[in-house]
Amino acid sequence: MARSPATGRSRRLAFALLFALVALLAFAGAAFGDAISPESGGSPNADEIDSLYKLVFVVAAVIFVGVEGALVYSLVKFRARKGAVPAQIRGNTRLEVGWTVGAALILVVLAAFTFAKLGDIRNPPNSGPNGLQLADSGALFASGPTKKLPPNGKSLNVCVNGQQYVWRYTYANDCANAPLSSVFSYQEMVVPVDTTVTLDIEAQDVAHSWWIPKLGGKFDAIPGYTNHTWFKIPGKLAGQVFTGQCAEMCGRNHANMTAQVRAVTPPEYEKWLDTRKADIKAADDAAAQQRKQIEQQTP
Amino acid sequence: MAATTEQALTPVPQIVARRVEPERTGWTSWVTTTDHKRIGIMYLVLTFVFFILGGTEALLMRLQLSQANNTLLDPKTYNELFTMHGTTMIFLFVVPIMAGFGNYFVPLMIGARDMAYPKLNALSFWLLVAGGLVFYGSIFFNPPECGWTCYPPLSSKAYLPNGGVDAWIFLIHLTGLSSLVGAVNFYTTIANMRAPGMGWGRLPLFVWSILTYAILLIVALPVIAAAVTMLLTDRHFGTHFFDASNGGSPLLWQHLFWFFGHPEVYIMVLPGFGIISEVLPVFARKPIFGYKAIAAATVLIGFLGFLVWAHHMFSTPSPTFVLVFFMLGSFLIAIPTGVKIFNWVATLWRGTIEFKTALLFCVGFIGTFLIGGITGVFLAVFPVDWQLTDTYYVVAHLHYVLMGGAVFGVFAGIYYWFPKITGRLLSEGLGKLSFWLMLVGFHVTFLIQHSLGLDGMPRRIYEYADVGHLELYNLISTVGSFILALGVLVTAVNVIRSAKNGPIAGPDPWKANTLEWFTTSPPPVNNFDVVPYVRSVEPMKDIRRQVERQMAPSEAPPAPVAESAVRA
Numbered sequence: 001m002a003r004s005p006a007t008g009r010s011r012r013l014a015f016a017l018l019f020a021l022v023a024l025l026a027f028a029g030a031a032f033g034d035a036i037s038p039e040s041g042g043s044p045n046a047d048e049i050d051s052l053y054k055l056v057f058v059v060a061a062v063i064f065v066g067v068e069g070a071l072v073y074s075l076v077k078f079r080a081r082k083g084a085v086p087a088q089i090r091g092n093t094r095l096e097v098g099w100t101v102g103a104a105l106i107l108v109v110l111a112a113f114t115f116a117k118l119g120d121i122r123n124p125p126n127s128g129p130n131g132l133q134l135a136d137s138g139a140l141f142a143s144g145p146t147k148k149l150p151p152n153g154k155s156l157n158v159c160v161n162g163q164q165y166v167w168r169y170t171y172a173n174d175c176a177n178a179p180l181s182s183v184f185s186y187q188e189m190v191v192p193v194d195t196t197v198t199l200d201i202e203a204q205d206v207a208h209s210w211w212i213p214k215l216g217g218k219f220d221a222i223p224g225y226t227n228h229t230w231f232k233i234p235g236k237l238a239g240q241v242f243t244g245q246c247a248e249m250c251g252r253n254h255a256n257m258t259a260q261v262r263a264v265t266p267p268e269y270e271k272w273l274d275t276r277k278a279d280i281k282a283a284d285d286a287a288a289q290q291r292k293q294i295e296q297q298t299p
Numbered sequence: 300m301a302a303t304t305e306q307a308l309t310p311v312p313q314i315v316a317r318r319v320e321p322e323r324t325g326w327t328s329w330v331t332t333t334d335h336k337r338i339g340i341m342y343l344v345l346t347f348v349f350f351i352l353g354g355t356e357a358l359l360m361r362l363q364l365s366q367a368n369n370t371l372l373d374p375k376t377y378n379e380l381f382t383m384h385g386t387t388m389i390f391l392f393v394v395p396i397m398a399g400f401g402n403y404f405v406p407l408m409i410g411a412r413d414m415a416y417p418k419l420n421a422l423s424f425w426l427l428v429a430g431g432l433v434f435y436g437s438i439f440f441n442p443p444e445c446g447w448t449c450y451p452p453l454s455s456k457a458y459l460p461n462g463g464v465d466a467w468i469f470l471i472h473l474t475g476l477s478s479l480v481g482a483v484n485f486y487t488t489i490a491n492m493r494a495p496g497m498g499w500g501r502l503p504l505f506v507w508s509i510l511t512y513a514i515l516l517i518v519a520l521p522v523i524a525a526a527v528t529m530l531l532t533d534r535h536f537g538t539h540f541f542d543a544s545n546g547g548s549p550l551l552w553q554h555l556f557w558f559f560g561h562p563e564v565y566i567m568v569l570p571g572f573g574i575i576s577e578v579l580p581v582f583a584r585k586p587i588f589g590y591k592a593i594a595a596a597t598v599l600i601g602f603l604g605f606l607v608w609a610h611h612m613f614s615t616p617s618p619t620f621v622l623v624f625f626m627l628g629s630f631l632i633a634i635p636t637g638v639k640i641f642n643w644v645a646t647l648w649r650g651t652i653e654f655k656t657a658l659l660f661c662v663g664f665i666g667t668f669l670i671g672g673i674t675g676v677f678l679a680v681f682p683v684d685w686q687l688t689d690t691y692y693v694v695a696h697l698h699y700v701l702m703g704g705a706v707f708g709v710f711a712g713i714y715y716w717f718p719k720i721t722g723r724l725l726s727e728g729l730g731k732l733s734f735w736l737m738l739v740g741f742h743v744t745f746l747i748q749h750s751l752g753l754d755g756m757p758r759r760i761y762e763y764a765d766v767g768h769l770e771l772y773n774l775i776s777t778v779g780s781f782i783l784a785l786g787v788l789v790t791a792v793n794v795i796r797s798a799k800n801g802p803i804a805g806p807d808p809w810k811a812n813t814l815e816w817f818t819t820s821p822p823p824v825n826n827f828d829v830v831p832y833v834r835s836v837e838p839m840k841d842i843r844r845q846v847e848r849q850m851a852p853s854e855a856p857p858a859p860v861a862e863s864a865v866r867a
Contacts, residue, residue, distance in 0.1 A: 035750030035768070038686035046686075053683050060673045067669055070644050075662060080584070080651040087649040091589040095645075096638070103637040107630040107676075114626065114680050121682045122619060164458075206453040207549060209614060209689060213755040217685020218614040222550060223452055224543025227616040243766075247614075247689040247757040249446050251453060252374040255760035 015076055042214035042242050042263075043231035045121045049217060052117045056110060063106070121216075124196045124230035126150045131195035131235075132266040147200075147228040155198040155230065158189060162201070162208030162221035164250055165257040171273070175200040175226070183276045188260040192269035194235040201227040206251060212244035212261050220248055233263040333417035334824060338424050339403030340720060345424075346396035349431060351791070353387035356380045358784055361744075365777035367765035377761035378444035379463070383434075385447030386467060389563065390474045391431050393705050397570035398423070398481050400712050401509040403720065405485060407815035407822060408503045410494025410830040415487035423481035430473030437466035446759060448560070449530070451541035451552050456534045464534065468527045475520045482513035482520075489513075494814065496833035503813045503836065504587065507594045508573025511601040515562045515569075518605065523559035526552060550615060557608035565604040567701060568668075569597055571708025572639060575661050578715045579643055581811045582658035583650030589642045590836055596635035596642075603632040613681040614688050622681045629679035636672055640665060655809070656730030660711035663738045667703030671696055674749065689759075692752025695745045703741060710737070710790065717794065718808045722820040723801030729793040736786030743779025747772045812837035 037057065040050035078084075127134065127150065134154040149155060159175035161168040169189045172178035191197050201210050203221035211218040215231040233240075246257035264272065322328070329337060360380050363372040372380070402420065406413055414420045437443065443463035445454040454464045489510050493502070502510075529540040530552070539545035541552045572593075580587045587593065609617070609625040643665050652658065674696040678684050687693060710733075717725050751772050756763060763769055807816040816839050818827050834841050 035753055035772075038683070038753055039755055049682050049686050052680065053677065053686070056677055056680055056683065060676065064669065064673055067640060067644065068666060071647070071662065071665055074644060074647040074650075075652060078583070078647060078650050078652050080653045084651045086584040086651045088586060089588065089649065090586045091592065092645075096589050096592050096642075099641045100634060100638055103634045107633060110676065110680065111627065111630060114682065118619075118682065206458055207450055211689075211757070213686065217682065218688055219685070220614045220616070222543075222615060224548060225550065225616045227614075244755070245757060245760075249378075249450070249453065249759040251458065252378060252444070254378075255374065255762050 015072075019072065039213035042212070042233055042237065042240075042261075043216055044125065045216040045229075045231065046214055048117050048120045052113060052121070055113045059106060059110060123148050124150045124155060124198060125232060126152050127154065127156075127196045127232070128194035128235065130193075130266070132156055132192040132269060134195070147198075147226075148230065149198065150196050155196045156191065157198050157200065158191070160189075160199050160201045160210055160221065161204055162210070162246065162250070162257075163204040164206060165246070165253040167208075167210070167246075167257070167259045168204075175202065181277075181280075183273055183280065185276065187258065188262055190262045190264060190269060190272050191233065192266040193233045193238045193263045195266065196230060196232045198230045199228065201229065207248050208246045208250050208257065209248035210244075210259070211247040212242045212259060214242050215244075215261060218247050231261075233261075235265075237263050238265045238268075239263065333413075333421045335402050335406050335414045335417065335420060336720075336822060336824075336826075338420050339399050339401075341424055342395055342399030342402055342427070343720075345428065345431070346392050346399055347791075349387050349391035350396075350787075352435075353384050353392055354784060354787060356384040356387065358780055360384065361777040361780040363761060364763075364773045366774075367770040368762050372761060374761045375444060378446075378759070379442040381759055382443045382446055382449075382463075382467070383438075386434065386443075386470065388701070389447060389567070390470060391427070391434070393567040393701060393709075394478060394563070395427050395474070396709055397509070397512060397567070397705075398427075398478065398485075400505075400570065400574070400709075400716070401485055401512070402481075404716065404815055405488060405506055405509055406492070407719075407818065407826060408506050408813050409489065409492060409497060410814045410817075410827060410833070411488060411492035412826055414484050415492060416484050419480050419484050423477045423484065426473050426477035426480065430470045430477060433473060434466055434470035437463050440466075443467040448556060450556075451530060451533065451549050452543070454530060454534075455541065465531070468531050471523060471527045475524050478516050479520050482516035485509055485513040486517070494830045494833050494838075497838075500591070501833055501836050501838075502594070504576035504590065504593055504597070505570070505573035505813075507597050508569045508576070511597050512566055512570050515566045515601050515604065519559045519562040519566070522555055526555035526559070529555075550612075553612050553615065554608070557611045558605070560611065561608040562601075562604045564700065565600055568704045568708075569600065571664070571705040572597065574708045574712040574715070575643060575664055576639075577811075577813065578657050578661050578711050579646045581715075581809050582653045582655055582661075583647050584653070585646060585650035586837065587642070588645035588648075589638075593639055593642050596638045599635045600632060603628065603635070607632055610679055610681070610684070613684040626679050626681050630676070633672065633676055633679070640669055640672070655714070656725070656727055656734055657711045657714035657809075659731065659734045660707050660714060663734060664704060664707035664711065667699055667707060667738075667741065671699030671703055674699065687752060689757055690752030691748040691756050691758055694758050695748035695752065698741075698745045698748075702745070707737075710734075713790065713794070715809070716815075717797070718804030719815055719820050719822070721798050721801070722804055723797050723799075724804045724808060725793050725797045725801060729789055729796075733786045733789035733793065736782055736789060738786075740779050740781070740783030740786050744776050744783055745779070747775045747779075751776070807839065807843075810839075810843065812839050814838050817842060 037053045038046070038050050040046040134156060157173045159170040159172055159178060161170070166186050169185050170178050171183040199210065201219050201221045202225070203223045205223070207223070208221040209218045210221055210229070215233070216229060219227040219229045221227060240263050242261045242263070244259050246254060246259070250257060323331060329341065332338060359372065360377065363369050363377060402414065441461035441463045443449070443459070443466060445459060445464055445467070449464060449467060452458060489502070489506055529538065532538040533540050533542060539547040541547050541549050543549055576587055576593055607625055607628040609621065610629045613622060613625070674692070678687055678693065678696060714725055714730055751769065754767050754769060756769055804820050806819050809816070814833070817831065831838060831842060
């Protein structure tokens with residue numbers, strides 16, 4: 001089959017394009033420096049997930065370059081030429097067993113990475129020395145298959161409740177029996193730094209998903225279930241606000257169901273707690289007053 | 300003697316034709332047909348129309364997301380669009396277009412006259428039409444807005460009281476029945492109607508993939524049928540299967556849905572793998588590398604596909620050992636998938652590769668699907684998944700698998716088999732233009748979406764604030780989606796132009812390996828006048844070799860018949 005020089009050139013152009021594409025894919029990471037691994041920096045579990053992602057990324061990059069390289073090499077090297085004869089090979093058992101075992105070994109390595117990191121991601125550590133001084137609350141609730149507590153059993157527990165389209169936070173240890181006088185807030189959660197915060201995540205209406213990227217992964221809020229996670233914001237980040245939003249489609253306003261976590265020093269937290277308590281009490285009193293007025297007006 | 304005389308006087312042959320209906324022509328011939336080839340063509344055309352519809356929905360979403368805080372679409376419309384897009388692409392495009400290819404080519408590849416149950420085959424197609432009509436009928440009322448997964452409680456009557464969810468439920472039922480009937484038909488056809496000599500070890504790899512596709516459908520579809528029936532009775536007849544406040548469980552839906560939903564992924568990509576395994580060796584002019592390994596990997600992927608469903612649910616409240624089980628299961632499935640990719644690359648190795656459009660799509664498939672497979676491993680590592688799930692990273696991953704995987708496979712199939720279906724060749728120039736536009740458009744659209752997800756953008760949101768580079772990344776993605784759409788359009792134009800005016804293809808334009816190229820293009824109603832004895836996985840190669848020997852008798856050892864003829 002005679003080939004005109006023009007088609008040869010367009011073929012070379014096609015290969016150049018393919019090469020450029022592969023190069024682009026391989027180096028896309030470098031081009032978008034901040035955007036090649038998950039968010040982190042707000043909590044040890046987010047940091048550990050980030051480093052686990054990077055470990056997997058290194059393994060993945062090697063496989064990617066190897067396979068795409070072999071693919072592009074064969075396309076260039078073995079394109080149909082005058083007089084070229086295709087090798088009639090139907091397989092190679094040793095080679096095939098080899099790459100099957102090789103693939104399995106790579107996955108064993110990835111599993112080992114995961115198990116090595118899992119404890120630090122799943123299990124909350126103790127609060128730091130500069131954190132909020134917590135009473136021993138271990139007797140009130142124990143860790144279960146999904147609920148994990150720090151080794152000393154002390155954490156600041158917040159009940160997170162997803163509702164169309166807002167997050168409600170109740171500051172209580174036992175979410176099912178939280179007293180009505182418990183401090184609560186909407187949308188913005190205020191927490192002390194250097195303190196392990198455990199979350200009990202529930203949903204009021206439809207399914208939602210709790211996610212503050214810099215503070216760790218997503219945990220679905222599903223009616224009838226309680227999900228759990230934790231975070232511990234380092235002391236030097238006091239004053240920072242971490243943002244996130246609901247990650248499970250929950251209806252028309254899903255896009256606007258945002259959440260914020262404001263990190264403050266423990267004394268500021270105590271002060272905030274007192275202010276909230278006073279505000280809530282004042283509002284309750286005002287409501288009671290109004291009720292009384294209405295009762296008096298309608299005999 | 301009288302009887303004999305009478306017989307002798309009767310004109311011979313005597314043909315009494317009574318009530319012979321003339322062959323139908325025009326549109327009624329299509330509506331009433333039970334010919335697998337015509338049904339296959341109808342499948343391919345109808346599903347491609349749904350592909351265009353689903354693609355248009357995607358472009359509207361990309362337009363909305365091209366700007367931060369855009370007001371082009373309201374949230375209701377946006378939710379309807381992503382529900383329609385996902386449902387259309389999965390239930391009305393990828394799954395049935397594979398049935399379309401299967402319908403047309405399985406009987407031809409195994410040397411059969413038709414499918415085992417031609418009338419059931421027609422029923423499959425018309426049930427698909429009914430499903431599509433019921434679903435798209437909802438755009439005149441209230442389309443569903445619960446996403447293609449329709450998780451309760453959102454999909455319950457309390458939160459989405461209008462009929463959209465019900466239209467979605469009936470779409471699942473109708474297309475599900477269509478696929479189920481079709482799957483039984485495929486299984487029976489492949490099990491019973493193979494050409495003489497075609498043992499399981501000589502079955503074309505595309506037919507292996509359709510066999511696995513059929514088995515997966517038969518096992519998975521009853522589960523989703525049960526689940527949507529429970530959703531329907533929850534919505535209208537007072538049951539509480541998924542209602543937590545009455546003792547039901549919303550998580551039950553997720554388990555049932557994904558027990559179907561994950562095999563569904565393999566239902567969509569395995570036939571694509573099958574097409575690749577047919578096309579690659581033809582244009583590399585080399586036998587497929589490791590036939591048995593690829594066939595075994597297909598079946599193994601199908602089996603393991605049933606053991607990994609909860610990797611879609613890593614962020615639900617689950618004990619650690621459950622998460623670990625589904626992580627390891629998902630790892631396992633990466634092995635046979637990797638083996639297939641290695642085998643494909645090895646098939647190209649030391650071949651003489653002819654860069655026809657069909658081959659380009661295969662290569663695009665391998666290069667793109669590899670990325671989808673690798674990001675799949677990231678998602679299988681469940682702590683990493685906690686960051687990635689329900690973000691644009693997952694959107695990117697699933698499009699690398701389904702668009703870069705299944706759809707590139709479909710396009711390879713279109714360019715490879717169009718000459719057989721129509722008897723005419725597609726334009727290679729337009730084909731290559733279409734390929735490059737689609738490849739570049741695809742990667743511009745979806746590569747950047749990984750970064751969107753890593754930067755914290757959840758999926759299924761109609762607007763976002765411009766934090767970091769979100770707006771720039773989204774704009775890049777939108778530009779890419781239009782390049783991709785242009786590429787698809789070029790192929791549509793190519794198909795329409797070539798169907799009437801393309802150069803005549805002849806029975807075997809590619810010098811291919813399988814039996815469908817043994818008959819004329821397009822094949823006659825009865826497919827084959829003579830079905831050859833199958834001696835290998837490449838029967839057409841054997842036949843061509845035999846023909847060559849007969850054409851050049853001097854080079855071939857003299858046949859005994861010829862010798863005796865010379866002596867006489």
